[in-house]
Amino acid sequence: MSIVVSNISKTYGRQNAVDQISFTAQPGCILGFLGPNGAGKSTTMKILTCFIPPSSGKASICGYDVVTQSLEVRKNIGYLPEHNPLYTDMYVKEALGFMADVYQIPNKSKRIAEVIELAGLGLEQRKKISTLSKGYRQRVGLAQAIIHNPPVLILDEPTSGLDPNQIIGIRNLIKELGKTKTVILSTHIMQEVEAICHQIVIINQGKLVADDSIEGLKNSHPAKTLEEIFIYLTNAVLQND
Amino acid sequence: MYNVLTVFAKDFSDYFNSLVAYITIGVFLVVTGLFLWIFPDSSIFEYGYAGLESLFNIAPYIFMFLIPAITMRSLAEEHKEGTFELLATRPLTDWQIVFGKYFASLLIIILALLPTVIYYVTIYQLGVTKGNVDSGAVIGSYIGLILLGAGFTAIGIFASAISKNQIIAFIIAVFLCFIAFSGLDSISQVLSLQNYDTIITSFGINQHYQSISRGVLDTRDLIYFISFTALFLLITKTKLGSRKW
DSSP states (O other): OEEEEEEEEEEEEEEEEEEEEEEETTOOOOOEEEEEEEEEEEHHHHHOOOOOOOOEEEEEEEEEEEETTTTHHHHHHEOOTTTOOOOOOOBBHHHHHHHHHTOOOHHHHHHHHHHHTTTTGGGGSSSSSGSSHHHHHHHHHHHHHTTTTTTTEEEEEEETTTOHHHHHHHHHHHHHTTSSEEEEEEEEEEHHHHHHSSSEEEEEEEEEEEEEEHHHHHSTTTTTTTHHHHHHHHHHHHHHO | OOHHHHHHHHHHHHHHHHHHHHHHHHHHHHHHHIIIOOOTTOHHHOOOOOOOHHHHHHHHHHHHHHHHHHTTTTHHHHHHHHHHHHHHHHSSOHHHHHHHHHHHHHHHHHHGGGGGGHHHHHHHHHSSSSTOOHHHHHHHHHHHHHHHHHHHHHHHHHHHHSSSSSSHHHHHHHHHHHIIIHHHHHHTSSGGGGGHHHHHHHHHHHHHHHHHTTTTTOHHHHHHHHHHHHHHHHHHHHHHGGGOO
Protein backbone atom coordinates (compact mmCIF):
# COMPACT_ATOMS: atom_id res chain seq x y z
CA MET A 1 0.00 0.00 0.00
CA SER A 2 1.59 3.27 -0.96
CA ILE A 3 -0.97 5.49 0.74
CA VAL A 4 -2.45 4.55 4.08
CA VAL A 5 -4.75 7.00 5.83
CA SER A 6 -6.10 5.90 9.17
CA ASN A 7 -8.57 7.87 11.24
CA ILE A 8 -7.20 11.31 10.47
CA SER A 9 -9.03 14.35 11.75
CA LYS A 10 -8.33 18.04 11.40
CA THR A 11 -10.07 20.60 13.54
CA TYR A 12 -9.97 24.35 13.05
CA GLY A 13 -11.15 25.83 16.30
CA ARG A 14 -14.42 24.04 16.85
CA GLN A 15 -15.01 23.06 13.27
CA ASN A 16 -14.14 19.57 12.12
CA ALA A 17 -12.74 20.03 8.63
CA VAL A 18 -11.81 16.35 8.40
CA ASP A 19 -13.39 13.82 10.72
CA GLN A 20 -11.95 10.31 11.20
CA ILE A 21 -11.18 9.51 7.57
CA SER A 22 -9.50 6.24 6.59
CA PHE A 23 -8.67 4.82 3.19
CA THR A 24 -5.81 3.19 1.31
CA ALA A 25 -4.52 3.29 -2.24
CA GLN A 26 -2.04 1.14 -4.13
CA PRO A 27 0.21 1.57 -7.16
CA GLY A 28 -1.42 1.32 -10.56
CA CYS A 29 -4.60 2.76 -9.12
CA ILE A 30 -6.16 6.15 -9.75
CA LEU A 31 -8.21 7.16 -6.77
CA GLY A 32 -10.98 9.70 -7.37
CA PHE A 33 -11.40 11.85 -4.28
CA LEU A 34 -14.87 13.36 -4.39
CA GLY A 35 -17.02 15.54 -2.23
CA PRO A 36 -18.92 18.83 -2.30
CA ASN A 37 -17.02 22.10 -1.91
CA GLY A 38 -15.86 22.48 1.66
CA ALA A 39 -16.07 18.76 2.37
CA GLY A 40 -12.42 18.60 3.41
CA LYS A 41 -10.79 17.29 0.22
CA SER A 42 -8.09 19.94 0.03
CA THR A 43 -7.45 19.73 3.77
CA THR A 44 -6.90 15.97 3.46
CA MET A 45 -4.51 16.52 0.56
CA LYS A 46 -2.61 19.17 2.50
CA ILE A 47 -2.20 16.68 5.33
CA LEU A 48 -0.95 13.99 2.93
CA THR A 49 1.56 16.41 1.44
CA CYS A 50 2.86 17.46 4.88
CA PHE A 51 1.74 21.07 4.50
CA ILE A 52 -0.31 20.82 7.69
CA PRO A 53 -0.34 17.99 10.25
CA PRO A 54 -3.52 16.13 11.22
CA SER A 55 -5.04 16.96 14.61
CA SER A 56 -5.28 13.25 15.27
CA GLY A 57 -4.83 9.98 13.40
CA LYS A 58 -2.01 8.74 11.21
CA ALA A 59 -1.23 8.87 7.53
CA SER A 60 1.69 7.36 5.70
CA ILE A 61 2.97 7.48 2.16
CA CYS A 62 5.28 4.74 0.86
CA GLY A 63 5.66 3.65 4.47
CA TYR A 64 6.81 7.07 5.70
CA ASP A 65 4.75 8.89 8.30
CA VAL A 66 3.57 12.34 7.16
CA VAL A 67 4.37 13.97 10.49
CA THR A 68 7.57 12.34 11.69
CA GLN A 69 9.18 11.54 8.32
CA SER A 70 7.91 14.51 6.41
CA LEU A 71 11.05 15.07 4.30
CA GLU A 72 10.98 11.47 3.05
CA VAL A 73 7.27 11.77 2.26
CA ARG A 74 7.85 14.98 0.34
CA LYS A 75 10.55 13.32 -1.77
CA ASN A 76 8.10 10.61 -2.76
CA ILE A 77 5.09 12.70 -3.76
CA GLY A 78 4.28 14.98 -6.63
CA TYR A 79 1.72 17.55 -5.59
CA LEU A 80 -0.39 19.88 -7.68
CA PRO A 81 -2.11 22.22 -5.20
CA GLU A 82 -5.59 23.64 -5.76
CA HIS A 83 -5.63 26.72 -8.05
CA ASN A 84 -2.21 25.65 -9.34
CA PRO A 85 0.12 28.28 -7.85
CA LEU A 86 3.13 29.00 -10.07
CA TYR A 87 6.04 31.40 -10.20
CA THR A 88 4.57 33.43 -13.04
CA ASP A 89 7.65 35.61 -13.49
CA MET A 90 9.71 32.58 -14.42
CA TYR A 91 10.16 30.96 -17.80
CA VAL A 92 8.80 27.43 -18.18
CA LYS A 93 12.25 25.88 -18.31
CA GLU A 94 13.46 28.05 -15.45
CA ALA A 95 10.61 26.93 -13.19
CA LEU A 96 11.20 23.29 -14.05
CA GLY A 97 14.91 23.80 -13.49
CA PHE A 98 14.23 25.20 -10.04
CA MET A 99 12.09 22.20 -9.11
CA ALA A 100 14.71 19.83 -10.52
CA ASP A 101 17.29 21.51 -8.27
CA VAL A 102 15.02 21.19 -5.25
CA TYR A 103 14.85 17.43 -5.82
CA GLN A 104 18.56 17.35 -6.72
CA ILE A 105 17.90 15.44 -9.91
CA PRO A 106 21.01 14.21 -11.68
CA ASN A 107 21.11 14.84 -15.42
CA LYS A 108 18.77 17.77 -14.97
CA SER A 109 18.45 19.05 -18.53
CA LYS A 110 17.64 15.60 -19.89
CA ARG A 111 14.88 15.09 -17.36
CA ILE A 112 13.46 18.59 -18.03
CA ALA A 113 13.31 17.78 -21.75
CA GLU A 114 11.52 14.53 -20.89
CA VAL A 115 8.79 16.13 -18.77
CA ILE A 116 8.32 18.93 -21.30
CA GLU A 117 7.67 16.19 -23.86
CA LEU A 118 5.41 14.26 -21.45
CA ALA A 119 3.33 17.28 -20.49
CA GLY A 120 3.06 18.47 -24.08
CA LEU A 121 4.81 21.76 -23.40
CA GLY A 122 7.14 21.57 -26.40
CA LEU A 123 5.88 24.70 -28.15
CA GLU A 124 5.62 26.75 -24.97
CA GLN A 125 8.88 25.79 -23.31
CA ARG A 126 10.62 29.10 -23.98
CA LYS A 127 7.74 31.30 -22.80
CA LYS A 128 7.20 33.11 -19.55
CA ILE A 129 4.60 31.35 -17.39
CA SER A 130 2.58 34.57 -17.04
CA THR A 131 1.96 34.57 -20.80
CA LEU A 132 0.60 31.00 -20.90
CA SER A 133 -3.08 30.07 -21.11
CA LYS A 134 -4.74 28.29 -18.21
CA GLY A 135 -4.43 24.88 -19.85
CA TYR A 136 -0.72 25.25 -20.40
CA ARG A 137 -0.19 26.57 -16.88
CA GLN A 138 -1.90 23.43 -15.63
CA ARG A 139 0.55 21.40 -17.70
CA VAL A 140 3.45 23.31 -16.16
CA GLY A 141 2.02 22.54 -12.71
CA LEU A 142 1.80 18.86 -13.60
CA ALA A 143 5.27 18.85 -15.12
CA GLN A 144 6.62 20.32 -11.87
CA ALA A 145 4.83 17.62 -9.92
CA ILE A 146 6.26 14.73 -11.92
CA ILE A 147 9.77 16.02 -12.54
CA HIS A 148 11.33 13.74 -9.91
CA ASN A 149 9.29 10.76 -11.10
CA PRO A 150 7.52 10.26 -7.76
CA PRO A 151 5.70 7.01 -6.96
CA VAL A 152 2.71 8.95 -5.61
CA LEU A 153 0.86 11.83 -7.26
CA ILE A 154 -1.60 14.04 -5.41
CA LEU A 155 -3.57 16.30 -7.72
CA ASP A 156 -6.10 18.79 -6.38
CA GLU A 157 -8.63 19.55 -9.12
CA PRO A 158 -6.18 19.22 -12.00
CA THR A 159 -8.79 19.86 -14.68
CA SER A 160 -10.84 22.71 -13.18
CA GLY A 161 -11.40 25.63 -15.52
CA LEU A 162 -10.02 23.97 -18.64
CA ASP A 163 -11.72 23.67 -22.01
CA PRO A 164 -12.89 20.20 -23.18
CA ASN A 165 -9.83 19.60 -25.37
CA GLN A 166 -7.45 20.53 -22.60
CA ILE A 167 -9.36 18.33 -20.16
CA ILE A 168 -8.90 15.34 -22.47
CA GLY A 169 -5.20 16.13 -22.81
CA ILE A 170 -4.62 16.31 -19.06
CA ARG A 171 -6.81 13.27 -18.47
CA ASN A 172 -4.82 11.13 -20.87
CA LEU A 173 -1.63 12.26 -19.21
CA ILE A 174 -2.95 11.31 -15.76
CA LYS A 175 -4.21 7.98 -17.08
CA GLU A 176 -0.79 7.23 -18.51
CA LEU A 177 0.93 8.17 -15.24
CA GLY A 178 -1.60 6.14 -13.25
CA LYS A 179 -0.44 2.91 -14.88
CA THR A 180 2.65 2.78 -12.71
CA LYS A 181 2.03 5.29 -9.94
CA THR A 182 -0.49 5.80 -7.18
CA VAL A 183 -2.62 8.81 -8.07
CA ILE A 184 -5.12 10.64 -5.91
CA LEU A 185 -7.12 13.26 -7.73
CA SER A 186 -10.00 15.39 -6.62
CA THR A 187 -12.56 16.58 -9.10
CA HIS A 188 -16.17 17.65 -9.51
CA ILE A 189 -16.63 16.13 -12.95
CA MET A 190 -18.33 12.72 -12.74
CA GLN A 191 -17.57 11.73 -16.34
CA GLU A 192 -13.93 12.21 -15.50
CA VAL A 193 -14.21 9.87 -12.56
CA GLU A 194 -15.84 7.24 -14.76
CA ALA A 195 -13.29 7.75 -17.47
CA ILE A 196 -10.09 7.41 -15.46
CA CYS A 197 -10.60 6.39 -11.83
CA HIS A 198 -10.47 2.85 -10.47
CA GLN A 199 -11.35 3.58 -6.88
CA ILE A 200 -13.68 6.23 -5.49
CA VAL A 201 -13.59 7.87 -2.09
CA ILE A 202 -16.43 10.26 -1.31
CA ILE A 203 -16.39 12.53 1.72
CA ASN A 204 -19.08 14.85 2.98
CA GLN A 205 -18.72 17.44 5.75
CA GLY A 206 -15.42 15.90 6.72
CA LYS A 207 -16.78 12.35 7.02
CA LEU A 208 -16.14 9.40 4.76
CA VAL A 209 -19.35 8.31 3.05
CA ALA A 210 -18.06 5.89 0.42
CA ASP A 211 -14.86 4.00 -0.43
CA ASP A 212 -15.36 1.54 -3.24
CA SER A 213 -14.67 0.73 -6.87
CA ILE A 214 -16.96 2.24 -9.51
CA GLU A 215 -18.61 -1.15 -10.08
CA GLY A 216 -19.04 -1.68 -6.36
CA LEU A 217 -20.76 1.68 -5.95
CA LYS A 218 -23.06 1.03 -8.88
CA ASN A 219 -23.94 -2.42 -7.56
CA SER A 220 -24.85 -1.13 -4.14
CA HIS A 221 -26.98 1.66 -5.66
CA PRO A 222 -28.67 -0.10 -8.58
CA ALA A 223 -30.21 1.88 -11.46
CA LYS A 224 -28.39 5.07 -10.51
CA THR A 225 -25.73 6.98 -12.41
CA LEU A 226 -22.57 7.99 -10.60
CA GLU A 227 -23.84 11.55 -10.44
CA GLU A 228 -27.05 10.42 -8.73
CA ILE A 229 -25.09 8.30 -6.29
CA PHE A 230 -22.88 11.30 -5.47
CA ILE A 231 -25.89 13.55 -4.90
CA TYR A 232 -27.62 10.85 -2.87
CA LEU A 233 -24.58 10.38 -0.61
CA THR A 234 -23.65 14.00 -0.09
CA ASN A 235 -26.91 15.89 -0.06
CA ALA A 236 -28.58 15.61 3.34
CA VAL A 237 -31.87 17.08 2.11
CA LEU A 238 -32.34 14.33 -0.44
CA GLN A 239 -31.25 11.65 1.99
CA ASN A 240 -33.98 12.58 4.45
CA ASP A 241 -36.73 12.21 1.85
CA MET B 1 23.20 23.54 2.23
CA TYR B 2 22.51 22.73 -1.41
CA ASN B 3 18.82 23.41 -0.81
CA VAL B 4 19.56 26.80 0.73
CA LEU B 5 21.51 27.57 -2.41
CA THR B 6 18.60 26.51 -4.63
CA VAL B 7 16.14 28.82 -2.87
CA PHE B 8 18.79 31.54 -2.78
CA ALA B 9 19.39 31.27 -6.53
CA LYS B 10 15.68 31.41 -7.31
CA ASP B 11 15.11 34.53 -5.22
CA PHE B 12 18.31 36.22 -6.30
CA SER B 13 17.54 35.85 -9.98
CA ASP B 14 13.98 36.94 -9.25
CA TYR B 15 15.30 40.26 -7.92
CA PHE B 16 17.06 40.81 -11.22
CA ASN B 17 14.18 39.58 -13.40
CA SER B 18 11.76 41.92 -11.69
CA LEU B 19 14.11 44.95 -11.87
CA VAL B 20 13.98 45.32 -8.06
CA ALA B 21 17.74 44.80 -7.84
CA TYR B 22 18.66 47.34 -10.52
CA ILE B 23 16.38 50.01 -9.09
CA THR B 24 17.52 49.45 -5.50
CA ILE B 25 21.20 49.52 -6.36
CA GLY B 26 20.69 52.48 -8.71
CA VAL B 27 18.74 54.55 -6.20
CA PHE B 28 21.19 53.78 -3.42
CA LEU B 29 24.14 54.92 -5.51
CA VAL B 30 22.41 58.06 -6.77
CA VAL B 31 21.30 59.13 -3.29
CA THR B 32 24.63 58.45 -1.59
CA GLY B 33 26.38 60.12 -4.53
CA LEU B 34 24.26 63.23 -4.15
CA PHE B 35 24.88 63.45 -0.42
CA LEU B 36 28.58 62.82 -0.73
CA TRP B 37 29.47 65.01 -3.70
CA ILE B 38 26.65 67.44 -4.54
CA PHE B 39 24.46 68.50 -1.60
CA PRO B 40 26.31 71.41 0.08
CA ASP B 41 25.35 70.36 3.62
CA SER B 42 27.14 67.07 3.44
CA SER B 43 29.40 67.34 0.40
CA ILE B 44 33.04 66.45 0.80
CA PHE B 45 34.10 69.53 -1.16
CA GLU B 46 32.32 71.84 1.28
CA TYR B 47 33.40 69.86 4.30
CA GLY B 48 37.00 69.91 3.21
CA TYR B 49 38.14 66.76 4.98
CA ALA B 50 39.13 63.56 3.22
CA GLY B 51 36.70 61.10 4.79
CA LEU B 52 33.58 59.11 4.07
CA GLU B 53 31.71 60.10 7.24
CA SER B 54 28.74 61.56 5.40
CA LEU B 55 28.27 58.32 3.44
CA PHE B 56 28.24 56.26 6.62
CA ASN B 57 25.98 58.73 8.39
CA ILE B 58 23.37 58.78 5.66
CA ALA B 59 23.50 55.11 4.56
CA PRO B 60 21.61 53.67 7.58
CA TYR B 61 18.71 56.01 6.85
CA ILE B 62 18.64 55.02 3.18
CA PHE B 63 18.82 51.35 4.17
CA MET B 64 15.89 51.94 6.51
CA PHE B 65 13.67 52.44 3.47
CA LEU B 66 15.52 50.51 0.80
CA ILE B 67 15.94 47.19 2.62
CA PRO B 68 12.23 46.87 3.50
CA ALA B 69 11.48 47.63 -0.16
CA ILE B 70 13.69 44.72 -1.21
CA THR B 71 12.46 42.22 1.36
CA MET B 72 8.75 43.10 1.39
CA ARG B 73 8.08 40.77 -1.52
CA SER B 74 10.03 37.76 -0.43
CA LEU B 75 7.56 35.82 1.72
CA ALA B 76 4.44 38.00 1.42
CA GLU B 77 4.20 37.27 -2.29
CA GLU B 78 4.73 33.54 -1.80
CA HIS B 79 1.85 33.48 0.66
CA LYS B 80 -0.39 35.63 -1.50
CA GLU B 81 0.16 33.68 -4.71
CA GLY B 82 -0.05 30.33 -2.92
CA THR B 83 3.44 29.40 -4.10
CA PHE B 84 4.46 28.99 -0.48
CA GLU B 85 2.47 25.75 -0.51
CA LEU B 86 4.51 24.76 -3.55
CA LEU B 87 7.74 25.35 -1.63
CA ALA B 88 6.62 23.87 1.67
CA THR B 89 5.46 20.60 0.10
CA ARG B 90 8.86 20.04 -1.58
CA PRO B 91 11.71 18.43 0.36
CA LEU B 92 12.81 21.77 1.82
CA THR B 93 12.85 22.63 5.50
CA ASP B 94 11.50 25.95 6.73
CA TRP B 95 15.02 26.96 7.75
CA GLN B 96 16.29 26.34 4.24
CA ILE B 97 13.53 28.55 2.83
CA VAL B 98 14.21 31.34 5.35
CA PHE B 99 17.99 31.27 4.88
CA GLY B 100 17.75 31.09 1.08
CA LYS B 101 15.51 34.12 0.99
CA TYR B 102 17.53 35.99 3.61
CA PHE B 103 20.86 35.63 1.84
CA ALA B 104 19.35 36.52 -1.53
CA SER B 105 18.18 39.86 -0.12
CA LEU B 106 21.41 40.42 1.77
CA LEU B 107 23.51 39.90 -1.34
CA ILE B 108 21.55 42.64 -3.14
CA ILE B 109 22.46 45.02 -0.29
CA ILE B 110 26.11 44.05 -0.47
CA LEU B 111 26.06 44.52 -4.24
CA ALA B 112 24.63 48.01 -3.68
CA LEU B 113 27.48 48.83 -1.30
CA LEU B 114 30.23 47.45 -3.50
CA PRO B 115 30.38 50.30 -6.06
CA THR B 116 30.77 52.87 -3.26
CA VAL B 117 34.36 51.65 -2.97
CA ILE B 118 34.90 54.02 -5.90
CA TYR B 119 34.11 56.89 -3.53
CA TYR B 120 36.87 55.71 -1.25
CA VAL B 121 39.36 55.40 -4.10
CA THR B 122 38.42 58.89 -5.27
CA ILE B 123 38.95 60.43 -1.86
CA TYR B 124 42.16 58.51 -1.47
CA GLN B 125 43.44 60.13 -4.68
CA LEU B 126 42.08 63.61 -3.84
CA GLY B 127 43.69 63.96 -0.42
CA VAL B 128 46.20 66.80 -0.19
CA THR B 129 48.76 64.24 0.73
CA LYS B 130 47.69 61.35 -1.43
CA GLY B 131 46.26 58.52 0.65
CA ASN B 132 45.54 60.76 3.62
CA VAL B 133 42.39 58.84 4.62
CA ASP B 134 41.67 56.94 7.80
CA SER B 135 41.47 53.57 6.05
CA GLY B 136 40.91 51.64 9.26
CA ALA B 137 37.82 53.65 10.05
CA VAL B 138 36.54 53.21 6.48
CA ILE B 139 36.98 49.43 6.60
CA GLY B 140 35.34 49.35 10.03
CA SER B 141 32.46 51.44 8.75
CA TYR B 142 31.93 49.12 5.80
CA ILE B 143 31.82 46.13 8.13
CA GLY B 144 29.42 48.03 10.37
CA LEU B 145 27.21 48.91 7.44
CA ILE B 146 27.08 45.31 6.22
CA LEU B 147 26.19 44.10 9.72
CA LEU B 148 23.54 46.79 9.98
CA GLY B 149 22.21 45.72 6.57
CA ALA B 150 22.17 42.12 7.79
CA GLY B 151 20.06 43.14 10.80
CA PHE B 152 17.67 45.25 8.73
CA THR B 153 17.30 42.42 6.20
CA ALA B 154 16.32 40.02 8.99
CA ILE B 155 13.70 42.53 10.14
CA GLY B 156 12.46 42.86 6.56
CA ILE B 157 12.15 39.10 6.02
CA PHE B 158 10.29 38.82 9.31
CA ALA B 159 7.86 41.60 8.34
CA SER B 160 7.31 39.91 5.00
CA ALA B 161 6.44 36.66 6.76
CA ILE B 162 3.72 38.12 8.94
CA SER B 163 1.62 39.70 6.20
CA LYS B 164 0.34 38.71 2.79
CA ASN B 165 0.24 42.38 1.90
CA GLN B 166 3.54 43.79 0.66
CA ILE B 167 2.70 47.39 1.66
CA ILE B 168 1.98 46.32 5.23
CA ALA B 169 5.19 44.28 5.27
CA PHE B 170 7.09 47.36 4.05
CA ILE B 171 5.63 49.71 6.64
CA ILE B 172 6.16 47.31 9.53
CA ALA B 173 9.75 46.73 8.45
CA VAL B 174 10.51 50.47 8.14
CA PHE B 175 8.99 51.06 11.57
CA LEU B 176 10.96 48.24 13.22
CA CYS B 177 14.21 49.33 11.53
CA PHE B 178 13.65 52.88 12.74
CA ILE B 179 12.94 51.77 16.31
CA ALA B 180 15.94 49.44 16.34
CA PHE B 181 18.32 51.99 14.83
CA SER B 182 17.48 55.32 16.40
CA GLY B 183 14.14 54.94 18.20
CA LEU B 184 15.71 53.27 21.22
CA ASP B 185 18.32 56.06 21.47
CA SER B 186 15.58 58.65 21.50
CA ILE B 187 13.49 56.76 24.03
CA SER B 188 16.44 56.61 26.41
CA GLN B 189 16.35 60.41 26.50
CA VAL B 190 12.89 60.35 28.11
CA LEU B 191 13.28 61.89 31.55
CA SER B 192 11.76 59.09 33.60
CA LEU B 193 13.92 56.49 31.85
CA GLN B 194 17.21 58.28 32.38
CA ASN B 195 18.42 55.81 34.97
CA TYR B 196 18.26 53.07 32.37
CA ASP B 197 19.52 55.01 29.36
CA THR B 198 22.74 53.04 28.91
CA ILE B 199 20.85 49.75 28.90
CA ILE B 200 18.26 51.01 26.45
CA THR B 201 20.82 52.45 24.02
CA SER B 202 22.83 49.24 24.20
CA PHE B 203 19.81 47.44 22.73
CA GLY B 204 19.76 49.88 19.81
CA ILE B 205 21.73 49.30 16.61
CA ASN B 206 23.16 52.81 16.48
CA GLN B 207 25.53 52.45 19.42
CA HIS B 208 27.06 49.28 18.05
CA TYR B 209 27.21 50.68 14.55
CA GLN B 210 29.03 53.80 15.77
CA SER B 211 31.39 51.67 17.80
CA ILE B 212 32.40 49.51 14.82
CA SER B 213 32.64 52.61 12.60
CA ARG B 214 35.47 53.91 14.73
CA GLY B 215 37.49 51.07 13.28
CA VAL B 216 37.57 48.92 16.38
CA LEU B 217 35.97 45.54 15.83
CA ASP B 218 34.74 44.61 19.28
CA THR B 219 33.37 41.08 19.73
CA ARG B 220 30.53 42.48 21.84
CA ASP B 221 29.29 44.46 18.83
CA LEU B 222 29.74 41.47 16.57
CA ILE B 223 27.78 39.26 18.95
CA TYR B 224 25.09 41.91 19.18
CA PHE B 225 24.56 41.99 15.42
CA ILE B 226 24.66 38.22 15.04
CA SER B 227 22.15 37.64 17.81
CA PHE B 228 19.92 40.47 16.56
CA THR B 229 19.80 38.89 13.09
CA ALA B 230 19.38 35.37 14.47
CA LEU B 231 16.51 36.49 16.67
CA PHE B 232 14.48 37.89 13.79
CA LEU B 233 15.21 34.89 11.56
CA LEU B 234 14.12 32.59 14.38
CA ILE B 235 10.82 34.45 14.76
CA THR B 236 10.35 34.25 10.99
CA LYS B 237 10.93 30.50 10.99
CA THR B 238 8.53 30.14 13.92
CA LYS B 239 5.90 32.13 12.02
CA LEU B 240 6.27 29.88 8.97
CA GLY B 241 5.96 26.83 11.21
CA SER B 242 2.80 28.18 12.82
CA ARG B 243 0.69 26.70 10.01
CA LYS B 244 1.33 23.38 11.74
CA TRP B 245 -0.02 24.44 15.13
